[in-house]
Amino acid sequence: MGSDCFIYTLKRTIFLTFLIIFTISLSSAQVRSSTNYQIQSDSVNFAGGLSTSTNYSLESTAGEISTGVSTSTTYGLYAGYQQMQEVFISISAVSPVVMSPDIGGLTGGTANGTTSVVVVTDSPSGYQLTISASNNPAMQKGSDTIADYVPVGADPDISFITNTNDVHFGFSPEGTDVTSRWLNNTSACNIGTNSTALKCWDGLSVTDKLIAQGSANQPSGATTTLHFRMGAGGGTPIIAGDYFATTTLTALPL
Amino acid sequence: MIKGIFFLFLISFFLPMSTFAVDSDFTIKTVVGDDSVPPTTPTLFSAVPVADSQIDLAWSASTDNFSFGGYVVLRDSVAIATTTLTSFNDVDLTPETLYSYEVYAFDSNLNISTTSNSLATTTLPVPPEPVTPISTESLDNNKASTQTVRLKSLDVKITTDEAVFDWETYGVAKYTLRWGLTSEYNDGYINSNIYSSSHKTSINELIPNSLYFYEIIGHTPSGATVVLKQDQFTTAIEMNDFPPPNVLRFRAEVEKNDVLLSWQLPNLTDIKVVRIVSNPYSYPTDIYDGEVVYEGLGVSVMDRGSLLSDDTMYYTAFVLSEKGEVSSGAVLFVKKDYNLPVEESSNQINDQGTAAAPFGGEEKKEISLYNFDANNINILQEKYNFTFLSDSINLSYRKSFTISIPYESLPRHLKSIIVTLLDPTDNRRSYSFLLKINKQGTAYEATIAPLNVLGTSRLEVEIFDFESQLIGLYKKQIIFSAIDDVKVEQQAVVFPDKILYTTKDILIVVAIVGSIILLLLLTIRFMRKGS
Numbered sequence: 163m164g165s166d167c168f169i170y171t172l173k174r175t176i177f178l179t180f181l182i183i184f185t186i187s188l189s190s191a192q193v194r195s196s197t198n199y200q201i202q203s204d205s206v207n208f209a210g211g212l213s214t215s216t217n218y219s220l221e222s223t224a225g226e227i228s229t230g231v232s233t234s235t236t237y238g239l240y241a242g243y244q245q246m247q248e249v250f251i252s253i254s255a256v257s258p259v260v261m262s263p264d265i266g267g268l269t270g271g272t273a274n275g276t277t278s279v280v281v282v283t284d285s286p287s288g289y290q291l292t293i294s295a296s297n298n299p300a301m302q303k304g305s306d307t308i309a310d311y312v313p314v315g316a317d318p319d320i321s322f323i324t325n326t327n328d329v330h331f332g333f334s335p336e337g338t339d340v341t342s343r344w345l346n347n348t349s350a351c352n353i354g355t356n357s358t359a360l361k362c363w364d365g366l367s368v369t370d371k372l373i374a375q376g377s378a379n380q381p382s383g384a385t386t387t388l389h390f391r392m393g394a395g396g397g398t399p400i401i402a403g404d405y406f407a408t409t410t411l412t413a414l415p416l
Numbered sequence: 417m418i419k420g421i422f423f424l425f426l427i428s429f430f431l432p433m434s435t436f437a438v439d440s441d442f443t444i445k446t447v448v449g450d451d452s453v454p455p456t457t458p459t460l461f462s463a464v465p466v467a468d469s470q471i472d473l474a475w476s477a478s479t480d481n482f483s484f485g486g487y488v489v490l491r492d493s494v495a496i497a498t499t500t501l502t503s504f505n506d507v508d509l510t511p512e513t514l515y516s517y518e519v520y521a522f523d524s525n526l527n528i529s530t531t532s533n534s535l536a537t538t539t540l541p542v543p544p545e546p547v548t549p550i551s552t553e554s555l556d557n558n559k560a561s562t563q564t565v566r567l568k569s570l571d572v573k574i575t576t577d578e579a580v581f582d583w584e585t586y587g588v589a590k591y592t593l594r595w596g597l598t599s600e601y602n603d604g605y606i607n608s609n610i611y612s613s614s615h616k617t618s619i620n621e622l623i624p625n626s627l628y629f630y631e632i633i634g635h636t637p638s639g640a641t642v643v644l645k646q647d648q649f650t651t652a653i654e655m656n657d658f659p660p661p662n663v664l665r666f667r668a669e670v671e672k673n674d675v676l677l678s679w680q681l682p683n684l685t686d687i688k689v690v691r692i693v694s695n696p697y698s699y700p701t702d703i704y705d706g707e708v709v710y711e712g713l714g715v716s717v718m719d720r721g722s723l724l725s726d727d728t729m730y731y732t733a734f735v736l737s738e739k740g741e742v743s744s745g746a747v748l749f750v751k752k753d754y755n756l757p758v759e760e761s762s763n764q765i766n767d768q769g770t771a772a773a774p775f776g777g778e779e780k781k782e783i784s785l786y787n788f789d790a791n792n793i794n795i796l797q798e799k800y801n802f803t804f805l806s807d808s809i810n811l812s813y814r815k816s817f818t819i820s821i822p823y824e825s826l827p828r829h830l831k832s833i834i835v836t837l838l839d840p841t842d843n844r845r846s847y848s849f850l851l852k853i854n855k856q857g858t859a860y861e862a863t864i865a866p867l868n869v870l871g872t873s874r875l876e877v878e879i880f881d882f883e884s885q886l887i888g889l890y891k892k893q894i895i896f897s898a899i900d901d902v903k904v905e906q907q908a909v910v911f912p913d914k915i916l917y918t919t920k921d922i923l924i925v926v927a928i929v930g931s932i933i934l935l936l937l938l939t940i941r942f943m944r945k946g947s
Contacts, residue, residue, distance in 0.1 A: 251436075251437075251438055252438060253438045253439070253440045254440065255440055256440045256441075256442040257442065258442050258443045258444070258445065259442065259443070259444040259445065260445045260446075261444065261445065261446040261447075264446075264447040264448070264449040264482070265446065265447070265448050265449065266448075266449055266451035266482040266483060266525065267448045267449060267450060267451055267452075268451050268452065268525045269451050269482055269483050269523075269524050269525045271482070271483075273446050273447075275444060275446070277442065279440060300444075301444070301446065308446075331446070390444050392446045394448075400448045401448065402448050402449055402450040403447075403448055404445060404446075404447050404448075405445070405446050405447075405448060406443050406444065406445050407443065407444040408441065408442075408443050409441065409442055409443070409444060410439050410440070410441050411439065411440045411441075411442075412437050412438070412439050412440075413437060413438050413439075413440075414437040415436070415437075
C-alpha cells in the first residue's frame with residue numbers, strides 16, 4: 163500500500179513538472195500586446211531579476227554576452243543571448259488617385275483611376291493586405307454621394323457593369339498576391355488562376371476587405387495594383403462637383 | 417492546484433498571437449462636370465451655289481466640354497438638316513432663288529449653342545438645254561474640253577459580294593451608277609442628287625465569282641450628261657467552298673473487252689471513297705449518272721466486259737469527302753480495240769484517256785461564246801488569282817488549284833465544260849476533268865490535286881453547248897514551279913516514275929562486264945604460264 167502510494171505520488175510529481183515546464187516554454191514563446199504596449203518576446207533567465215528597495219531599483223541579468231543589431235539591404239542580424247524576435251513589415255505610401263475623364267452630370271460616362279502599393283515583410287507567415295473606406299458610401303461630396311459598386315452575386319463581377327440608371331464606384335485589385343476572390347477564369351471571379359487588370363469588380367466598404375495575402379518577401383516586396391472606376395449610365399443625374407473617397411490600405415503580418 | 421496549473425496552461429496555449437499592422441491612407445477623386453454647358457458656336461464659312469438646285473455650305477467645327485452631338489442647318493430660319501460633318505449640300509432648291517443659311521451646334525445632352533452668322537446666296541439659273549450623253553471615248557481623247565466634268569480618278573474595290581466605288585472628277589457632277597450581269601446594266605442603279613467632285617458608293621449583295629458590267633454617268637450642273645466610265649469587274653470567289661480535288665493521272669488500258677483503269681489518290685485528309693462511274697453515251701456528270709464500276713480507296717480496277725456490247729465507254733472518277741462533298745470528276749473514254757487516241761489534236765497531248773469531243777464530234781473552234789472570253793476562266797491557288805488573259809500563270813507545284821468559270825458568264829441551258837491538263841513532264845500525256853457547278857450555283861469549278869512535278873504545262877478549256885452546238889476552246893500555258901516554297905523539303909517526283917532500260921542499254925552493260933571478266937581470265941592464265 164505504501165509502495166503504491168509512493169509510486170502514485172512520483173507519477174503525479176513528474177507529470178506536474180513536465181506540465182509546468184511546457185506551460186512556461188509556451189508562454190515565453192508568445193508575444194502579447196495591449197492598446198498601450200507590445201512585447202515582441204520575453205525570456206526566462208537562469209539568474210537575475212528585479213531588486214528594489216526604497217532607494218534604488220536594480221534590474222540585473224545574467225547570461226547575455228553581447229547584443230546588437232546588424233542590418234543590410236538583404237539581411238537582418240539580431241545578435242545576443244535572445245535578441246527581440248522583431249517582425250518587419252512596411253507599406254508604401256499610396257499616391258492619391260485622380261480619376262479621368264470627368265463625368266458629365268447629365269450624360270454620364272466612365273472614369274478610371276489606378277494606383278499601386280508595395281508591401282515588404284519578413285514575417286515567416288507572410289502578410290495580409292486589406293482595404294477599407296472611411297465613409298459609407300465611399301465616394302462623397304458633402305451630403306452628395308455616389309453608391310458603392312454592388313456585384314451581381316456573392317463574388318466580384320468579372321466586368322464592371324453600368325446600367326442606364328446606375329451611378330456607382332468600385333475597385334478591382336490585381337497582383338501576384340491577390341486572394342482567390344479576385345482571381346478569374348476569364349469569365350467569372352473567385353475561380354481560376356488569372357489575376358487580370360480591370361477584372362473582378364467590387365465596391366469599397368468601411369469594413370476591411372481582404373485583397374492580398376502573401377509570404378515573406380523582403381527585400382523586394384509585393385506589389386498590388388488597385389483599379390478604381392466610376393460609372394454613370396446617364397439615366398440618373400449627378401450633382402456636379404468634386405467627389406472624394408478616403409481609403410485605407412492596411413498591411414498585417416501574420 | 418493541478419486544476420489551476422492546467423487552466424493556466426490552457427489559457428496560455430490559446431492566447432492569440434497579436435501583431436502590429438501598418439496603414440497607408442489615400443484619396444480617390446472624381447470630377448462630375450456640369451454638362452449643361454452648350455458647345456461653342458460654329459462659324460458659317462461659305463454658302464456656294466453649284467447648280468440651279470444646289471448650294472454647298474461649310475462651317476467651322478464646334479467643341480463641347482463633354483460629349484459633342486452635331487449641327488443643325490437652318491435655311492431661312494427653318495431647320496432642314498442635322499449632321500455631324502462641317503459641310504452640307506442643300507439640294508432640290510429652286511433656280512435663281514435667294515436662300516439664307518445659319519448653323520448651330522448641340523451636344524449629346526441637347527445643350528445647343530448660339531446660332532452662327534448668316535450667309536445668303538442665290539441658286540444658279542436653269543441651264544439652257546439638256547445635253548445627250550457623251551461617250552467615254554471622247555473624253556479619253558481629250559475631246560471633252562467643252563465638258564464640265566471629267567473623271568479624275570477611280571478606285572473600285574471588289575470582294576465576294578460587294579464593290580466599293582470611290583472616284584473624283586474634274587468639275588462637280590451628280591452621278592448615276594448602273595450595273596448588271598450583262599452590258600445592259602439592268603441589275604440595279606444608284607442616283608445621287610448632290611453635285612460634287614468626290615463620290616463614294618457601294619454595290620452590295622453581288623454574286624460571288626461573277627462578272628459584272630457597270631457604267632458611271634456624270635450629270636453636270638449645266639445639264640450635260642457624260643459617260644464617265646464603262647467597265648466590268650468580277651467578284652471574288654469564296655475560297656472555302658471549293659470542291660474536293662479530283663484523282664490524278666486517271667488512265668485506261670484496253671485489253672480486248674476489258675478496260676484497266678488506274679489513278680492516283682489526291683492528298684486529301686478527309687477523302688472517303690473514290691467512285692468510278694461508266695456510261696456508254698457521254699461522260700457521267702455525277703455519281704449516279706451511269707454504272708458504278710468501282711468504289712473504294714484503291715488506285716486501279718479492271719472493268720471486265722466493258723466493251724462487250726458497246727464500242728465506246730466514258731468514265732468519270734469522283735472523289736467523295738467525309739463531308740459528303742463530291743469532286744467535279746476526272747474523265748476519260750476508251751474505244752474497243754483501240755488503245756490509241758481517238759483523235760490527234762494539234763498540241764500532241766493525246767494519249768489513252770485524253771478527253772475528246774464526246775457530245776457529237778463537232779469540229780473544234782476557237783470562238784467567243786456570247787459574252788464569254790478568256791478573262792472568265794479563273795485559275796485560283798490560295799492567294800493567287802489568274803485568268804486566261806493573265807500574262808503568265810505561275811502556280812506552286814505542291815498545291816492544289818481550282819479552275820473556275822462564273823456561272824453567269826455562260827448561257828444557262830445545258831452545257832459541259834472539260835479542262836485538260838498536259839503532264840508537265842510529258843506533254844504526250846494529258847488528264848481531263850469536268851467542271852461542275854458549285855454549291856452556291858455561282859461558278860463551274862474543278863479542283864486539281866497537287867501535281868508534285870515541276871515544269872511547263874498547258875491547260876485547255878473546252879465548252880460544249882448542246883443547244884447551239886458550239887464549242888469554245890481556250891488554251892493557256894501554265895508553269896508549275898516552287899513559288900511560295902521557303903524550303904523544298906523533298907525532291908519533286910520526276911516523271912516517269914520508273915526508269916525503263918532499252919535492250920540496247922542492257923547489251924552494252926553485258927558487253928562491258930564480259931570484257932572485264934575475259935581480261936581477268938587472260939591475266940590469270942598469263943601469270944600461271946610465267947610461273
